[in-house]
Amino acid sequence: MxxxxxxxxxxxxxxxxxxxxxxxxxxxxxxxxxxxxxxxxxxxxxxxxxxxxxxxxxxxxxxxxxxxxxxxxxxxxxxxxxxxxxxxxxxxxxxxxxxxxxxxxxxxxxxxxxxxxxxxxxxxxxxxxxxxxxxxxxxxxxxxxxxxxxxxxxxxxxxxxxxxxxxxxxxxxxxVQPPVAREVRVAVVDNFGNCKLDLPAVELPGYDGEKGLLVHNRHEGRDVEVRCYDRLPDVPYGEPGITVGSSGVGFAELVIRGGSAADVFGLHQGDQVFDLTS
The missing domain is CATH 3.40.50.10790 (S-adenosyl-l-methionine hydroxide adenosyltransferase, N-terminal)
Structure with missing residues (x-):
């Protein structure tokens, strides 16, 4: 054997x-x-x-x-x-x-x-x-x-x-069929509080644009514009950012450099971050 x-x-x-x-x-x-x-x-x-x-x-x-x-x-x-x-x-x-x-x-x-x-x-x-x-x-x-x-x-x-x-x-x-356009959700919250999303960063609408993407802050009940960065070290310390993370094939991560994005935005595994179905 x-x-x-x-x-x-x-x-x-x-x-x-x-x-x-x-x-x-x-x-x-x-x-x-x-x-x-x-x-x-x-x-x-x-x-x-x-x-x-x-x-x-x-x-x-x-x-x-x-x-x-x-x-x-x-x-x-x-x-x-x-x-x-x-x-x-x-x-x-x-x-x-x-x-x-x-x-x-x-x-x-x-x-x-x-x-x-x-x-x-x-x-x-x-x-x-x-x-x-x-x-x-x-x-x-x-x-x-x-x-x-x-x-x-x-x-x-x-x-x-x-x-x-x-x-x-x-x-x-x-x-096996690939996923269709869908809600983008938090797949995993890692031990640093980074929110690993279930879609590559380049597939997020507007990721390569000049403006940031709107993320809902569940604590404050409002949408917050979050800028996009290539890597975590490019995010200003203490600020939120959407980066190319370590998972998948360049999947996106919502991060706060030096902090916990999950805590700041009130996010948990399975929570919706963006909606691509509309």
């Missing part, structure tokens, strides 16, 4: 859940995984940016890379699926990603990494194929995993292990 590093992004993140997931993944892959809990008010937005950043971090290496397995468990908040959203998989270079079929999480990968298609799996179909081919699973065990709502614990690590081992897992292809 090849040992592969595993990174898991999940909104099922209490201590008990993290312990069970870590132990199961370690049992299957022979190494303790890195489990990143996404517990903020907008886990879909945080997962979208974090997954994009995670895959981008494997670039600019200058040579061969070690394959990484990434697990993403962020269920859409629409209540549409009878027993939870399906799981899909795709590869980015040598790296394997297993994810809930969540358009908001996957759409940035289509726009900025060229991921055009994922392979959608059915739990029962995959487990029965595995039992008929390479896994020792009794019918009762299959039924237990098919019926459980905790598929991210029981099913996803198995799917990842089997795909990493090169097994022919049944799946159907589904296209």
């Amino acid at each position: 090849t040992r592969l590093p595993v990174v898991s992004l999940t909104d099922c993140a209490d201590a008990n859940a993290l312990a069970r997931q870590s132990t199961r993944i370690a049992t299957l892959f022979g190494a303790t995984p890195t489990v990143l809990p996404l517990t903020g008010p907008d886990p879909e937005g945080a997962a979208a940016l974090t997954l994009l950043d995670l895959l981008r971090s494997t670039d600019l290496i200058g040579g061969p890379t070690q394959p990484v397995v990434v697990l993403v468990n962020i269920a859409p908040r629409d209540g549409h699926w009878p027993n939870g959203v399906p799981f899909c998989w795709f590869r980015h270079g040598e790296h394997l990603v297993i994810s809930t079929l969540n358009h908001r999480v996957l759409a940035p990968l289509a726009a900025y990494l060229g991921v055009t298609e994922v392979h959608v799996t059915d739990v029962r179909e995959v487990l029965e194929a595995a039992a008929a081919g390479w896994a020792e699973l009794a019918p009762a065990e299959i039924e237990e995993m098919v019926r459980t709502q905790f598929r991210s614990l029981w099913y996803v690590p198995l799917l990842a292990r089997w795909l990493a081992d090169g097994h022919e897992v049944p799946a159907r292809p589904q296209a």
Whole structure:
């Protein structure tokens, strides 16, 4: 069995859940995984940016890379699926990603990494194929995993292990569409209080213009004009600015040099900053 590093992004993140997931993944892959809990008010937005950043971090290496397995468990908040959203998989270079079929999480990968298609799996179909081919699973065990709502614990690590081992897992292809014009939101508030937005700076209307962009200050109940700068060091100390940040492909960040933009503007993860839909 090849040992592969595993990174898991999940909104099922209490201590008990993290312990069970870590132990199961370690049992299957022979190494303790890195489990990143996404517990903020907008886990879909945080997962979208974090997954994009995670895959981008494997670039600019200058040579061969070690394959990484990434697990993403962020269920859409629409209540549409009878027993939870399906799981899909795709590869980015040598790296394997297993994810809930969540358009908001996957759409940035289509726009900025060229991921055009994922392979959608059915739990029962995959487990029965595995039992008929390479896994020792009794019918009762299959039924237990098919019926459980905790598929991210029981099913996803198995799917990842089997795909990493090169097994022919049944799946159907589904296209991934890039995001359409939309509200620009805070995806992540970092430990400095910088607000990482979910769009490249150059795609903000008026970013390259002489005037700043209007940002709503929730404390004062009014819009504030914030100038745009290329980098954080270009922002005057103590002043707000919109810069090309460290995330995504030149994604924008609302910052205050030497302070917390989140605190000053009253912003949290998931809050709207601009509206590009009109």
